Amino acid sequence: MTPPADSVEAAISAGPLSTSLALGVSDIDRLLDPAELPAETGWCTLPDGVAYAAVRTEMPGVTGEMVDWWFDWHPRESIRYRIWFPGAHESVDLDPPASPAPKAHWGAVHHPIEDIGLGMDRLRIAFLPPSAIGFSTDALDDPAVATIVCGLVGDERRRAEHTLMAHVFLRTPEGVALRSRFWIGAVMRPYLPKPVADPIAAVLNRRAVRARLIPRQTAFVMARHCADEYANLATLLPELHGKFAAGSA
Secondary structure, three states, X not given: OOOOOHHHHHHHXXXXXXXXXXXXXXXXXXXXXXXOOOOXXXXXXXXXXXXXXXXXXXXXXXXXXXXXXXXXXXXXXXXHHHHHOOOOEEEEEEEOOOOOOOOOOOOOEEEEEEOXXXXXXXXXXXXXXXXXXXXXXXXXXXOOEEEEEEEEEEEOOOXXXXXXXXXXXXXXXXXXXXXXXXXXXXXXXXXXXHHHHHHHHHHHOOHHXXXXXXXXXXXXXXXXXXXXXXXXXXXXHHHHHHXXXXXXX
């Protein structure tokens, strides 16, 4: 494993952010602005009980094309997922998109088994176009944005989604700078038909319910896990893409 930058480690270890420095879901478009944000790395629990994690990862030598390739290539064999974060990533299955899209991972559903720091969990990650989770644009023609990987994360065992996830890869002279954000508990909703799910979701998405369902250390361990896995991917990805992208399958 390649460790995160010292500045990232320090920001995560410093304790919770002031909630005034956290980015709200309604301000998600600010992730597209290359200008420095007030808190690029940190974690806290928001006033509504949502666990918030933010990490910035510099990825020299990485391009948006490599990132898009990775998110289509790695879920096709579990060993590819395991080398990303040995010990924390156990396996992954893939439901491919039902129809072609501008990005190969849009519409895909990954089923990873991983440990973010709370024990092994069976997750469900539905990857979506940015505009489907609240961005005003898919940023396909934005010169500052190399690519965006985003979607909704859920729990396979509990059969419910819970987290809004966004990874914005900004172009830099050296490669890309990744802004990762997780709003854990922001979109709690059972995997049930809409008429049944809507009233249950209205109950789940309350501060008191989030306080009972989300472990207190969730924001911290999510920030730590994200920093670790993307620091490692920054090292692995250029070589993997160079060796395997031409014959991807």
